[in-house]
Amino acid sequence: MRFSHAGLCTGLSGLLATARALRSSQPRKQALAVTSPLLLEGTERVLVTGGAGFIGGALVRRLLRCSEAQVFNLDKLGYASDLTSIGEHPRHQLLRVDLTEAEATAAAVRQADPDLVMHLAAESHVDRSIDGPAAFIESNVGGTFNLLQAVRAHWELLPPERRERFRFHHISTDEVFGSLGLTGRFSETTPYDPRSPYSASKAASDHLVSAWHHTYGLPVVLTNCSNNYGPWQFPEKLIPVVILKALAGEPIPLYGDGANVRDWLYVEDHVEALLLAATRGTIGSSYCVGGAGDHGSPSERTNRDVVETICALMDQLQPQGAPHARLITRVSDRPGHDRRYAIDAGKITAELGWTPRHSLQQGLEATVRWYLDHLDWCKQVRQRAGYSGERIGVTSTA
């Protein structure tokens, strides 16, 4: 099945109406400033960090399509960055800044003069954090610290009306909660227990954001989401790697016994959750965001199941005369590989009316089709990054 994202602004208006109705039936901690179905009404300047990355790019595209806001995209343009999906737009401005540089970060925040900050910039690949943890600590911990300091200075000087409306939204991961056994799900009250250098750096950044709220009163909202997938993801993570290996007829690596369980979230569904949390979330709160399975089930799947589903889609879309599943090859496990992640997204559904709108099967089919239609892009970004699909993150030394 093919589907497009045309009309998703309409979908968001519906979600916003539901969120308003839900919030109006509950004791309200803050007045809702926005009554129009138009997203981000009254928010004129948005600073997105990491907007040249996979999720940040989807967010920037949506902001440009569904709001009138000026979008400032702070990104250092690292190996996984690409601006092709955004292109030229009169309301989009790239601020090429590395968050590890405090002065440049402060200058960028002053230039953007934001009403809303959505912080996605981070080193994001667990395997790379195993090979080189330093960059993760510098960007994800030090970078978040520099940004918080710059944003706090900006927020404290805002006139009262803008100060009242201002929000800092920190985008994080469910990996901060560690690893689940066979049962249970992560929720907003799950204790932190990160296991990889990546998840530890994200956990540290979550704590910094929370501390800046409690200590300085910065109006923050946090979200912790599961594994994202969809178009424009740099082809080093599981789903695009499997598609490209299957297409090339090369061995498809399956870590360990393939029984590790992940919850999969289609990136466009995630963007809707982010916009709702940023504009309607309760200050100081966090929200867990997870994907949808088929027929309303959770989208938990073993890695083997996901790989086999992609192989079956490839059999239909790009038949090779023999099942692609024959290429699946077990390789040594990732060091410290978390066994199971699963998300209870009940809070964001109950409070803000968000639910994911793409089942895993729909999202995977759209994603496989997208990669098959964008092979030149894959080649180009991999070449630019000097990465050709090889295994990384096997060693435990930096």
Ligand code: NAD
């Ligand atoms: P990505 O790697 O595709 O993009 C991250 C972007 O951040 C890149 O463009 C990079 O250049 C930029 N960046 C990194 N360090 C920076 C720095 N020091 N200064 C300025 N820019 C910097 O990542 P993504 O998959 O889009 O993830 C975005 C956010 O969502 C991250 O914070 C990540 O932890 C979180 N997250 C991602 C997933 C997922 O499945 N992809 C799941 C949960 C949470």
